[in-house]
Amino acid sequence: MPRPHPKEFRDDVVAIARRGEAPVSQIAKDFGISDSCLRNWMHAADVEDGNRPGVTAGESVELRELRRRNRLLEQEVEVLRRAAAYLSQAHLPKMMYPLVSELAADGVPVTVTCRVLKLARQPYYRWLAAPVTRHDLDEAYLANVLFDAHRDDPEFGHRLLADEAALAGLSACDRRVWRICRDNRWWSVFGKARGKNGKKPGPAAHDDLVRRQFRADAPNRLWLWDITEHPTAEGKLYLCAIKDVYSGRIVGYSISDRMKSRIAVNALVSAVQRRGDVAGCIVHSDRGSQFRSRKVLRELTRHDLAGSMGQVASAGDNAAMESFFSLLQKNVLDRRRWATREDLRLAIIIWIERTYHRRRRQARLGRLTPIEYETINTPQVALAA
Numbered sequence: 001m002p003r004p005h006p007k008e009f010r011d012d013v014v015a016i017a018r019r020g021e022a023p024v025s026q027i028a029k030d031f032g033i034s035d036s037c038l039r040n041w042m043h044a045a046d047v048e049d050g051n052r053p054g055v056t057a058g059e060s061v062e063l064r065e066l067r068r069r070n071r072l073l074e075q076e077v078e079v080l081r082r083a084a085a086y087l088s089q090a091h092l093p094k095m096m097y098p099l100v101s102e103l104a105a106d107g108v109p110v111t112v113t114c115r116v117l118k119l120a121r122q123p124y125y126r127w128l129a130a131p132v133t134r135h136d137l138d139e140a141y142l143a144n145v146l147f148d149a150h151r152d153d154p155e156f157g158h159r160l161l162a163d164e165a166a167l168a169g170l171s172a173c174d175r176r177v178w179r180i181c182r183d184n185r186w187w188s189v190f191g192k193a194r195g196k197n198g199k200k201p202g203p204a205a206h207d208d209l210v211r212r213q214f215r216a217d218a219p220n221r222l223w224l225w226d227i228t229e230h231p232t233a234e235g236k237l238y239l240c241a242i243k244d245v246y247s248g249r250i251v252g253y254s255i256s257d258r259m260k261s262r263i264a265v266n267a268l269v270s271a272v273q274r275r276g277d278v279a280g281c282i283v284h285s286d287r288g289s290q291f292r293s294r295k296v297l298r299e300l301t302r303h304d305l306a307g308s309m310g311q312v313a314s315a316g317d318n319a320a321m322e323s324f325f326s327l328l329q330k331n332v333l334d335r336r337r338w339a340t341r342e343d344l345r346l347a348i349i350i351w352i353e354r355t356y357h358r359r360r361r362q363a364r365l366g367r368l369t370p371i372e373y374e375t376i377n378t379p380q381v382a383l384a385a
Helices: 007-018 024-030 035-049 057-088 097-105 110-116 121-129 134-152 158-167 174-184 261-275 294-302 315-333 341-358 370-377 379-384
Strands: 222-232 235-244 250-256 282-285 306-309
Touching (some): 007 024, 007 035, 007 261, 007 341, 024 035, 110 121, 158 174, 222 261, 222 315, 235 261, 250 261, 315 341
Parallel strands (some): 282 306
Antiparallel strands (some): 235 250
């Protein structure tokens, strides 16, 4: 069964088809899909826009959300009812953790109970494993001694407080005393030294696994990605593209009006959906903050991809991707002034999917297009994509 196309890709193809500049069959052929597939996409888009009767995806999502919310409200009401009955009983300690365990046994998630009762889950789980540990008692006794010493001599730092605790019979290393003072904000009245205001470039999240060797002997071995921007009358438009070094094909891209980490994540998700099994593939980029974000790192780990980064302010470390953006600049971006972001967006997509992938032959590929090169050398990968 073929993998579904990314939603962003489907929306862009429908927008191009609605312009009526070419027959539907020709547009479907240009984008490598069947006529029936494109017509189904257009029918679904008409339902979404209210031009045809039917249940929209938003209404389906809203119905599921209402059912989920109704179930959640029922659980919250049960928590409040049980908590009121529990606290109304006389001669009981005011400890809510046993009630949380009882509700969990009856099917109410711990997350819901803790949120309604305004409890933190981590202390509850610690209490569940060991209500009172010896370490907690020792920590409490040490904290009491340190607080007394800090109250008597507010100018003492954590090392002097450790000496005072040792004199009281509770010895502890300086690091442990510092941690307790930090958690309780027991600082010396002399204050702490202020840090420098200057900012340094962010550290690389990955080592450079490519070292300017832009070669791959099979698909999904080495990907390059980067972000470019271009102005329009409405503001800047940003493109994040991912290129497979093996064939030069753009396997994933995302276009947005904001250069946040989400644009890199969307491009990576699009590439994974198109290519299927990509475990072990090296994904090389520069040291932009978008590629060093935690969202991108989580996405790389989730798909078993290996990250790679070049040096700061070194365009040669990602030269193969820069050459693609230079080609895009000459063929699309700088051809005229763009009035709206949507016009530029569609022009970029048409050039990538129609011209670059299926019409522009490359000398290094034996005068073949990226699609033809993958189809001839790795037909199973081309069909999966």
